[in-house]
Amino acid sequence: MTHMNDGIAVSAASDAQLGDAWGGSSRREFLVLAAKGAAALGLTGALSGCVVAAAGTKKIDFRDDFGVLNFAYALECLESRFYTKVCESPPRDLRAGELQVLQDIRDHEVAHRRFLKRSLQVLRVEVPMSVWPGIDFSSRSSVLGAAKTFEDLGVAAYNGAGSRIRLAEFLTIAGKIVSVEARHAAAIRDLLNPMSRDFAGDDVVDERGLDRAMEPGEVLALAQKYFAEPYRVVGL
Amino acid sequence: MHTSDITEPKRLLALDPEIAARLSARQAEIHAGAAVSSRTSAGLMMGGAVLATAALASDAFAQGGLPSIVVDVLNFALTLEYLEAEFYVTGVGTSGLIPADMRGPFDQIRKHEVAHVAFLRGVLGGAAVAKPTFDFTGGGGSGNGPFADVFRNAQTFAAVAQAFEDTGVRAYKGQAANLMGHNDVLRAALCIHSVEARHASQVRRMRGQKGWITGSMPGNLPDAAKGTYKGESNRFQFILGQADSNSQAMTEAFDETLSKNQVLQIVTPFIAGGR
Numbered sequence: 001m002t003h004m005n006d007g008i009a010v011s012a013a014s015d016a017q018l019g020d021a022w023g024g025s026s027r028r029e030f031l032v033l034a035a036k037g038a039a040a041l042g043l044t045g046a047l048s049g050c051v052v053a054a055a056g057t058k059k060i061d062f063r064d065d066f067g068v069l070n071f072a073y074a075l076e077c078l079e080s081r082f083y084t085k086v087c088e089s090p091p092r093d094l095r096a097g098e099l100q101v102l103q104d105i106r107d108h109e110v111a112h113r114r115f116l117k118r119s120l121q122v123l124r125v126e127v128p129m130s131v132w133p134g135i136d137f138s139s140r141s142s143v144l145g146a147a148k149t150f151e152d153l154g155v156a157a158y159n160g161a162g163s164r165i166r167l168a169e170f171l172t173i174a175g176k177i178v179s180v181e182a183r184h185a186a187a188i189r190d191l192l193n194p195m196s197r198d199f200a201g202d203d204v205v206d207e208r209g210l211d212r213a214m215e216p217g218e219v220l221a222l223a224q225k226y227f228a229e230p231y232r233v234v235g236l
Numbered sequence: 237m238h239t240s241d242i243t244e245p246k247r248l249l250a251l252d253p254e255i256a257a258r259l260s261a262r263q264a265e266i267h268a269g270a271a272v273s274s275r276t277s278a279g280l281m282m283g284g285a286v287l288a289t290a291a292l293a294s295d296a297f298a299q300g301g302l303p304s305i306v307v308d309v310l311n312f313a314l315t316l317e318y319l320e321a322e323f324y325v326t327g328v329g330t331s332g333l334i335p336a337d338m339r340g341p342f343d344q345i346r347k348h349e350v351a352h353v354a355f356l357r358g359v360l361g362g363a364a365v366a367k368p369t370f371d372f373t374g375g376g377g378s379g380n381g382p383f384a385d386v387f388r389n390a391q392t393f394a395a396v397a398q399a400f401e402d403t404g405v406r407a408y409k410g411q412a413a414n415l416m417g418h419n420d421v422l423r424a425a426l427c428i429h430s431v432e433a434r435h436a437s438q439v440r441r442m443r444g445q446k447g448w449i450t451g452s453m454p455g456n457l458p459d460a461a462k463g464t465y466k467g468e469s470n471r472f473q474f475i476l477g478q479a480d481s482n483s484q485a486m487t488e489a490f491d492e493t494l495s496k497n498q499v500l501q502i503v504t505p506f507i508a509g510g511r
């Protein structure tokens with residue numbers, strides 16, 4: 001009945017969670033909105049008799065902007081978890097200056113994740129645990145190779161999802177994030193192959209000078225192996 | 237330190253009730269069980285169809301008759317791409333200017349900017365604006381602006397390149413919302429936008445800077461280029477994710493927009509007769 005049904009993690013929208021920064025009438029508006037959402041959700045739960053967010057039912061519904069934001073949230077969680085793990089115990093063969101780049105990127109991805117988490121509030125879909133198949137966290141080349149994959153995927157994901165966004169402010173925010181992901185992608189590629197053409201290589205930029213854009217379903221299919229539990233994707 | 241351009245909280249307060257109202261309206265629509273609006277679904281179908289062909293046939297844009305707002309945005313973008321393309325073509329073609337180790341990256345950027353010009357001209361067809369005459373010294377046609385040695389000094393060349401790339405990123409971002417509903421054009425613009433960001437990162441790193449923008453720091457650029465970073469120190473993002481405890485990360489993690497007028501102000505000195 002609404003886009004808020006199974007698979008959505010609900011947390012009470014308490015004042016503390018909303019934070020001090022958000023004041024005034026707009027905040028009250030949001031609380032009303034959130035309360036409506038929670039009420040609708042409670043009703044859904046009562047009718048279906050199901051527990052919300054049952055295992056294996058993490059669902060991203062692309063029928064509206066919140067689906068796109070949850071999609072972005074999943075990718076930012078993946079990235080921030082990856083860089084956090086890398087920086088906790090960096091590969092010993094990293095070269096001078098590389099850890100600083102990785103720590104900067106970690107901070108940016110954490111900022112993106114926290115921004116999206118706060119924005120989504122009750123509409124946030126819990127992100128499954130992460131797994132890291134094929135990534136050797138003790139190896140510079142493995143870590144940087146994975147970073148390159150994640151950053152290029154992030155760029156293509158935002159580029160492909162942009163035209164699904166209907167609220168102008170959300171589109172602008174997505175634009176503010178994707179260019180930073182592209183800056184990351186170029187930096188990581190330059191660490192792997194310094195002073196080459198790879199920062200914007202012909203493998204990602206076509207003959208028209210356009211970067212890649214991927215459909216959300218395609219992106220999630222590729223990202224899926226890094227999540228312990230599959231997403232259910234609807235509304236595409 | 238850069239508090240002068242932290243004006244966002246005020247703007248947000250002004251903006252928020254409106255946004256909240258629109259979110260509520262959307263919410264109401266969903267509660268009412270409304271389907272996706274016909275305009276949006278048509279747009280999505282169009283976007284899907286274009287994607288399916290895996291080619292943005294320029295004739296399809298031109299012959300379809302682009303709305304004037306889209307033509308304006310694309311001509312604005314084309315002007316910036318003309319600027320960048322001629323800049324890199326000249327720079328890469330000037331013997332002895334670019335150090336050997338930077339030739340690959342700068343030539344790759346040249347290739348992309350030339351391709352962007354061709355792409356946008358193809359999309360615009362007969363509506364494309366003509367290429368202005370540029371003055372890459374930033375002298376408005378005098379040939380003796382603040383970057384007078386731009387094609388004789390690699391450091392000046394790279395500095396101007398950084399200013400152009402970081403401005404380009406912000407310029408495209410500022411126009412994205414004007415392309416909403418024109419999914420194929422929007423998608424293409426986003427795919428140029430991220431390429432400009434890749435360029436910006438590389439040029440910045442070749443100049444010994446971080447690939448991302450911290451606060452409004454001009455990244456060792458001369459005063460004449462500082463307009464490029466106005467407002468970049470913003471730490472307050474739309475809705476709830478505003479201030480974050482790590483404020484440096486917040487400014488780096490989100491690139492800011494520039495309005496068309498702000499961009500024109502930045503690039504006008506590089507256009508002959510512009511100043």
